[in-house]
Amino acid sequence: MLNRRPLIWFALCYVCGSAAAAGLSSRGVMLAAGAAALLALAAVLCRQASWQLAAACALAVGLAAGERMWADARNVTALPALLAAAEADGPRAAYAAEAAGTIVSAVEVDGDRVMFHMAAERVHVAGEAAPRGVRERFMVHVRLAEQPEQTVAAAWQRGDAVSVAGELTRPATATNSGGFDYRRYLSSQSIHWLLKVQGTAAVSQAAGPRWTAAALLGRVDAARAWLGARMDRLYPSDQSGYMKGLVLGIREDLDPGQFQQFSRLGLTHILAISGLHVAVFLYALAGLLRLVRMTRERILLVLMLSVPLYVLLSGASPSVIRAGLMAVLGLLAARMGKLKDGLHLLAAAAVAMLAINPFFLENVSFQLSFIVTLGLIIGVPPVRAAMPQWRRGKALLDLAAVTIVAQIVSFPVTIYYFNQFHALSLLANFVLVPFISFVVMPLGGAALIIAIPWESGGKLLAYASHHANDWTFALVDQLSQVDALRTIWATPPLWWVAAWLIWLGISFYVFGLWTSERNAQLRAASDALEETAPLGTAPMAANPFGHAGTARHPSSRTGRTLLFAIVIFALLLAYAYKPDLFNRNGTVSVIDVGQGDSIHVRTPGGKHILIDGGGTLSFRKPGEEWKERSDPFEIGRKLIVPLLMKRGVREIDLLVISHLDSDHIRGLQAVMESIPVRRIWWNGTVKKAEDARKLLALAVELKIPMYAVHAGQKYKLDPATDLTVLWPLDSSSASVSLLNEQNESSVVLHMKIYGETFLFAGDIDTATEQAIIQNEQRRANEEESPAAVSVLKIAHHGSRFSTGGEWLAYWRPLAAAASVGAMNSYGHPHPDVLSRLKEAGTGVWRTDKDGEVHFIATEEGLLFRRND
CATH class of the missing domain: 2.40.50.140 (Nucleic acid-binding proteins)
Structure with a gap:
């Protein structure tokens, strides 16, 4: 019955009420509250809950929803x-x-x-x-x-x-x-x-004022900065940022490339102070207190008082606040002799944090911390019980159970937010988490403490972890580079995440029953063998994997339920991995990358084309290296790659580099490093600019086939998608030429999906437009040539000297898209261009005003959709 764990059900209802108010309208919240009241009434009528518990749960929904709605109403500007x-x-x-x-x-x-x-x-x-x-x-x-x-x-x-x-x-x-x-x-x-x-x-x-909350926290900031500076002196530059994140929760100085490697293997939780760090801290401090012969009651009191200090010094992120609350509540209950299981501590911490700040619910750290902790509490016992009960390898089996459960529980949240999962993540967590948590982190913490009065001693102890860190970095680097085992997942819907977690909880319960039945039957069989064994014969050792006869299997009903659970998980995985399996529409998305170009095309056959990758221009002069930021905004790593991964782009079948100007290519290096590219089309030239040289060198290093395309070339990517190159003209030269002024050599591409046509014009101006028209008119006399388009990508971001009247008269576009920056200083798109488009009767979509624009080609026609 539900009455056995009232606090847990109250907390669950509180979280649901807060989530409903955060994601639903006022009417939706009222409907959700009504549904909760009906469920509570049903639980009472079915004798699954007392009326007191039902009333408390209904009250929890109402209180949480009311608090969140009240917080939202107050969360407005005073201007x-x-x-x-x-x-x-x-x-x-x-x-x-x-x-x-x-x-x-x-x-x-x-x-x-x-x-x-x-x-x-x-x-x-x-x-x-x-x-x-x-x-x-x-x-x-x-x-x-x-x-x-x-x-x-x-x-x-x-x-x-x-x-x-x-x-x-x-x-x-x-x-x-x-x-x-x-x-x-x-x-x-x-x-x-x-x-x-x-x-x-x-x-x-x-x-x-000296005694305000802000002033007191300012002193904590100063202490953290002082400790961070001490850590800088203890470790070399390539390790200090990592150790500050590990010991102090200071992640600002962590190398972005290093963080990305940890992220690929699902190891970033090591760098976020959480329950494991709090546990290690309390274990070490308790050990020191026992050495000085302190009584148990005083040890518990000191530990309770030290936890808030540790939470503040480690940055007070939601994950460490959750761990700190659970630790204080657990220590208090232990001192009072009323310590219950971890579920009650987790429930109390959740209610307390949301009561203080309902916006915690939307924090990724908060979500992962609570979901993984809940999963470990519920899932580890049945999983561990199903494993062999070896005495010598008990610690390794315990670690394996924790690692497996943590991976399964965190999986839906991980792919929802980060869109990737590495098959070696399980191995990396199994090997590195205990090594870092119980060797490197204690060494770093002890070295920091010793260095405060005696810096030389601290450096000596820190030196012991230098090689450990080098070994860690080398292993992470090797594992993260195994791209064949790295998978990319489209962002699943929220209902899928909820379905996975709910079904996982049910499966843990069924698995626990199955394990209990199996172990009971094994014990019964073992007892029977001992009772019937002939004199002088040693009893048969219990086989952890089952005996012969009926004792091998638990009840058929439980086994069928477990098999059914496995099938459901397989279906959920298949849906998450291929959510668009039956989608036969083609989509052209003009991504908002500011003042630059990047266009993503998904064909009806599920192929992916990326045309250009945007780029942030840099006007930094020599001698201004001090302006460089530790993690500068890079359009590819920060915007394009995450967007493509959220859409489930596991490989790019065709990368088109229209030309080598910075505002079209700077984001492509991160794309090529993160997502496999099958082939590249480009204009067959090179440029002296450093970003162009690096990009082409990376393509060669990654062994991506590169094709210098020219007018007249055609390619059928799938049965519904045809590509035709309109520019540049064939140079009839086998060598790659140097060309610093790239605009007029842009690759101009015509694409047809079903009956809809698209024209991507790069950065050409009116002179090149006229040359293309003449070339197309000559081709029209010899073979079929495209004569009209549904959607035109406006050339050169709407420059005054592009998208001329002849160009529009020839192609007669139904719609046009301009990729421009909201704060661009060039005046793009120019009023003359907009005027010509208006005269031509062409609808205009602009990324600076409309955001990303989607054009959806179906067998029935063309749909237009702005960013939602």
Whole structure:
């Protein structure tokens, strides 16, 4: 009956109520609450729960939903008039403003950028009569102009009073389907505005009150920074960032490439302070306290008081807060002699965290921490019971059970957020997690503690872990490079994640029954053999895998249920791996990459074409290396690769490089390193630019076949997709030529899906457009030539000297798409181009206003869809 675990059911209902309010409308929340009340009534009528428990569960749903709705209602800006103006003015909206308040987050200095959260108490927007007293939180971005300003900014800390002058803008939304929504992310922290500042001279800083929460946390930040600096002196540069993340939870200095390798193998949880780290900390501290002969009661009290300090020093992420809460509650219950199982501690921690901050529910760290911990508590006992009960290898079998269960439980959440799973992840976690947790991390922590009074001694102890780290990095590097065992998964729907986790819980229960029946039958058979064995004959040892006869199998009903569970898991896996198996539509997606080009095509046969990869231009001068950030925004790694993986792109059948300009190719290096590419089409030239040289060299290194295409070439990618190259002309030269001005040699591609046609024009201008028209007219006399298109990709982002009247008259496009940056300084798309398109009766979609644009070709016709 449910009455045996009332706190667990209360917590479950509380989480469900909070989730319903977060994801549903007000009407949906009311329907969900009604459904919960009916379920509670049914549980009472079926005598599965007492009326007190049913009422408590219904109350939990109502309380959680009400709290989240109340939090959402209060989570609005205190500048509603300015918000309305910003929504009307669009993404370029920016307003000169001054704000005075307090720094309420750690100050991050990274290259030429400084970031911190500010709680403003007074805001003055240009044009207003007088400053307004408001309570508003800002994300402040300070752009540094000179290197000495880094020292000035490094002196700022949480709790300081500041006055800031800059521009207020709205955070960016997700302009691509499935892309990162920065506005929503900041909104979960009650931040609705960015305050962009130029130089430290625009920031006036003074010490704030000493005993505020922000000031106290500022001292914690200073302690973390001081400890991090100590760690820098103990370890070489290629290890210090890793050790700071491992011991202190400081991940800002972790090498991005190293983090990506750990991520591929599902090892990033090692670098996030969580329950394992808290457990190791408490075990080590308890051991030290026992050495000084402290009583059990005092040890428990010291441990309880030390946990909050450790949580603060390790960064107070949701995962460590959860672990800390469970540890404190468990220690308190142990001291009172009322310690129950871990499920009760987990339930209490979940309710406490959501009651304090309902927005925790949307945090990935919170979700993974609770889901994996719940899975381990429920799943490890039945899985371990099914394993051999060896005495000598007990520790290894225990570790295997924990690793297997953790992998199975975390799998749906992992592919939902990160879209990849490596088959060697199980091996990597089995080998590296205990080694790092019980060898490297304690050594690093002990070295740091010893180095505080005696740095030489700390360095001596740290040296013991240098080689361990080298071995770890080498193993991770080797395993992560086995790309044949790395799989990419499209983001599954939420119902699939819920179905996997619910069915996994049911399966653990059934597996537990099956294991119990099997072990009982083995014991009965063993007892029977001992009772009937002839005198002088040794009894037969129990076989952990079953005896002959009927004792080998548990009840047929339980076995059939277990088999049914396996079939359900296989079906769920098949659906998640091939969600679009029966999708016979072709999709052309013009991705918003700012001022650049990147177009993804999925054909009706499930093939994938990528045309260009965008790129962030750099105007950095020699001597400005100090401006380089530890993890700079790179369009391929941060935007294109995650988008393609979310859509389940496991390989790119054709990569088209229209030309070698930076705004078309800089994102492609990350694409080629992350997703297999089968073939490349390009214009057959090279360019002196470093990014072009690196890209072509990488293609050669990866042994990707490269084809220099020219006008007239045709290719049938699948039965419904035909490609025709319209430009450049055949040079009739076997050698690759050097060409620094690439625009007029762009690959111009015509594509036909079913009856719909698409034209991708690169960066050509009107002169090249006329040359293509003449060439196509000559071809029309000899063979069938494309004469009209459904969708035209506007050339050169809508430059004034492209997309001429003759071009539009020849192709007569039904729709056109312009890939332009919202903040571009070129004035693209030019008003003359827009005017010509309007005169031609062509509908225009723009990535700067519409975000990513999707054109869906079906057997019935063409559909247009903006980013949702």
